[in-house]
Amino acid sequence: MWTSAASPTGPDSGELAERQSRGAKHVPPWFRLFRSELRLVFCRPRNLALLGVLAFIPVALGVLFKLSLSGPGGGGGPAFLNQVAGNGVFLGLAVLVLMLSLFLPLAVCVVAGDAIAGEASHGTLRGLLAVPAGRTRLLAVKLASIVLFALASCLLVVGVAVLMGVVLFPVGRVTLLSGTTVPLSVGLLRVLFVALYAAAAMVALGSIGLAASTLTVHPVGAIAAALVIVLASEIADAVPQLSAAHPFLPTHFWLSFDGLFRAPVDWSGVQHGLLSFAAYLLIFGAVAWARFTSADVAS
Amino acid sequence: MTSRDEVVFGRPARAAEDAPRAAANCALSSAGLSKRFRSGQLAVDSVDLAVPTGSVYGFLGPNGSGKTTTIRMLLGLIQPTAGSYEVLGLPMPDGLPYALPRVGSLVEGPGFHPYLSGRANLARQDAADRTANPATASARIDAALGRVGLLAAADKRYGAYSLGMKQRLAIATSLLRRRELVILDEPTNGLDPQGTREVRGLIRQIAADGTTVFLSSHLLAEVEQICTHVGVMRTGRLVFQGTLEELRGPGAGRVVVRTPRPELAAEILGGELQLADVRVSGLEVSAELGSILPETVCERLVKAGVPVAGLETPRRSLEEEFVQLTGEGFDVD
Numbered sequence: 001m002w003t004s005a006a007s008p009t010g011p012d013s014g015e016l017a018e019r020q021s022r023g024a025k026h027v028p029p030w031f032r033l034f035r036s037e038l039r040l041v042f043c044r045p046r047n048l049a050l051l052g053v054l055a056f057i058p059v060a061l062g063v064l065f066k067l068s069l070s071g072p073g074g075g076g077g078p079a080f081l082n083q084v085a086g087n088g089v090f091l092g093l094a095v096l097v098l099m100l101s102l103f104l105p106l107a108v109c110v111v112a113g114d115a116i117a118g119e120a121s122h123g124t125l126r127g128l129l130a131v132p133a134g135r136t137r138l139l140a141v142k143l144a145s146i147v148l149f150a151l152a153s154c155l156l157v158v159g160v161a162v163l164m165g166v167v168l169f170p171v172g173r174v175t176l177l178s179g180t181t182v183p184l185s186v187g188l189l190r191v192l193f194v195a196l197y198a199a200a201a202m203v204a205l206g207s208i209g210l211a212a213s214t215l216t217v218h219p220v221g222a223i224a225a226a227l228v229i230v231l232a233s234e235i236a237d238a239v240p241q242l243s244a245a246h247p248f249l250p251t252h253f254w255l256s257f258d259g260l261f262r263a264p265v266d267w268s269g270v271q272h273g274l275l276s277f278a279a280y281l282l283i284f285g286a287v288a289w290a291r292f293t294s295a296d297v298a299s
Numbered sequence: 300m301t302s303r304d305e306v307v308f309g310r311p312a313r314a315a316e317d318a319p320r321a322a323a324n325c326a327l328s329s330a331g332l333s334k335r336f337r338s339g340q341l342a343v344d345s346v347d348l349a350v351p352t353g354s355v356y357g358f359l360g361p362n363g364s365g366k367t368t369t370i371r372m373l374l375g376l377i378q379p380t381a382g383s384y385e386v387l388g389l390p391m392p393d394g395l396p397y398a399l400p401r402v403g404s405l406v407e408g409p410g411f412h413p414y415l416s417g418r419a420n421l422a423r424q425d426a427a428d429r430t431a432n433p434a435t436a437s438a439r440i441d442a443a444l445g446r447v448g449l450l451a452a453a454d455k456r457y458g459a460y461s462l463g464m465k466q467r468l469a470i471a472t473s474l475l476r477r478r479e480l481v482i483l484d485e486p487t488n489g490l491d492p493q494g495t496r497e498v499r500g501l502i503r504q505i506a507a508d509g510t511t512v513f514l515s516s517h518l519l520a521e522v523e524q525i526c527t528h529v530g531v532m533r534t535g536r537l538v539f540q541g542t543l544e545e546l547r548g549p550g551a552g553r554v555v556v557r558t559p560r561p562e563l564a565a566e567i568l569g570g571e572l573q574l575a576d577v578r579v580s581g582l583e584v585s586a587e588l589g590s591i592l593p594e595t596v597c598e599r600l601v602k603a604g605v606p607v608a609g610l611e612t613p614r615r616s617l618e619e620e621f622v623q624l625t626g627e628g629f630d631v632d
């Protein structure tokens with residue numbers, strides 16, 4: 001929307017010249033805004049509380065698994081749980097599967113739904129636009145901060161869970177789902193890939209939340225809308241009569257990462273998943289952009 | 300372009316021949332600027348603003364007359380449904396990214412993140428400005444906080460600010476850099492008398508630096524004290540625009556004579572001087588002055604043997620002018 005070409009009547013040519021002459025220490029303007037945005041997201045008490053909860057749940061689940069597995073009648077339960085007793089590394093995966101059903105999407109929806117609607121409801125949006133921050137630029141920075149938050153949440157959950165696994169359970173060479181055994185370092189690397197895959201899923205969800213956020217001035221409404229989409233998608237995904245529509249649901253591929261735990265790696269699930277996430281990111285990113293760059297800001 | 304009901308004191312609010320000349324040295328100008336909301340309401344109806352560079356322009360109008368809506372359009376927050384406008388000589392909306400960094404603004408009260416300190420909120424505003432120098436940011440932020448008297452409370456959470464402190468912080472954002480134009484929507488809203496005085500002083504100071512000030516306000520006394528130019532809105536239309544003197548109209552309206560012999564005075568005023576609308580109340584006689592000078596009235600009265608105890612030509616207050624332009628009504632639509 002904004003052209004970056006210098007205008008002859010451009011602002012503060014003196015200031016610009018001064019900045020260029022200082023050379024090395026110069027902070028690119030987009031980075032200043034991005035840094036400010038990250039501070040806003042990661043220093044906000046509510047978001048810190050969310051991250052605290054995300055870090056605490058793996059600890060609680062680890063202890064719970066330890067107690068239940070040492071008791072009689074182990075086995076059953078969510079995917080990867082059976083492997084946890086043999087190797088603590090699998091706790092990272094078991095916890096991630098559980099957290100992807102509610103807590104991770106919730107945290108991402110809160111941050112994404114708040115992105116624009118939160119600024120509008122605080123009355124800060126009109127200030128930013130009058131600076132002018134640039135609508136496209138502001139939206140891009142918001143999306144980037146959502147990506148970072150999704151990444152941080154997934155790495156935090158998996159990191160804490162693996163740490164708990166190491167503390168509570170035996171750790172060693174990792175036996176994959178296909179039966180082959182790989183060194184611990186390779187196993188950990190694959191867990192990291194799973195965390196990144198989950199983060200990609202959360203980014204796609206984040207773009208849905210961001211689009212919802214441009215449609216309202218009530219952040220709670222945007223957050224709720226994104227969560228309703230998650231729940232509706234999960235319900236539809238569980239109805240066999242709708243199987244034709246399943247691949248198009250936003251949540252369908254969230255858990256399709258077990259191919260990463262085979263040797264050789266089975267990429268098909270992950271590929272389909274990443275394709276689906278990219279499509280959602282593109283579509284809802286475009287919706288958010290189209291809406292935000294044309295909407296009246298009357299809040 | 301018509302001047303239907305826009306004639307004020309016999310002068311059209313928009314003089315067609317004035318328009319191009321005015322636009323040349325205007326900090327803000329618009330032609331036919333209109334906004335119809337999706338509700339169907341025409342909140343701003345073909346407004347032709349001309350805010351001369353270097354002026355302090357008071358933007359007046361009753362509640363709901365479209366002042367804030369006009370300001371939002373000028374800042375690119377909402378899209379006009381018709382008309383065009385220029386900010387600092389740059390046609391909008393294409394010139395927006397070049398014009399707005401030179402414009403400080405405060406729209407419809409303060410808006411900040413409650414969990415950030417005042418200083419952090421200003422830092423965020425400054426970080427959003429891609430043309431601001433990051434090296435001088437903290438010095439500029441402290442200077443802006445100092446000018447609005449908030450340095451002592453700079454590190455308090457914004458959520459813990461009082462209404463006046465919030466308003467001051469909002470004004471501080473427009474002072475983060477040297478501006479060529481400052482647009483303030485009701486800047487003294489919620490301030491105590493001292494705060495109001497200080498803000499008035501601040502606006503004078505900003506204007507003295509050569510910055511054009513566009514100020515929407517309900518406080519007529521405030522406008523009378525600091526503005527050079529005035530625009531008056533009524534239900535979305537700009538019903539008057541001009542200098543403060545032009546708003547007050549030519550000369551005094553009436554003459555009031557205090558005398559122990561009011562009947563005789565009334566006879567002279569109405570008969571010999573042929574003044575219109577002669578009224579007697581107690582020992583006071585008043586009449587429309589028209590083109591006759593007050594000193595002539597005094598001379599004739601004395602010659603006719605009327606003992607004149609006092610003679611006054613009270614100016615109409617800005618409030619009277621304002622009410623005449625915008626109507627007495629209290630209900631808003």
Ligand SMILES: Nc1ncnc2c1ncn2[C@@H]1O[C@H](COP(=O)(O)OP(=O)(O)OP(=O)(O)O)[C@@H](O)[C@H]1O
Nearest residue numbers: 298336338342361362363364365366367368369632
């Ligand atoms: N977002 C909106 N949607 C629909 N109508 C609106 C919107 N914003 C303002 N209006 C209407 O436009 C009219 C002008 O409102 P505006 O806020 O510009 O008035 P104002 O002159 O600033 O009043 P005040 O002195 O009370 O601040 C009002 O009748 C209001 O109801």
Ligand SMILES: [Mg+2]
Nearest residue numbers: 366367407484
């Ligand atoms: Mg208003």
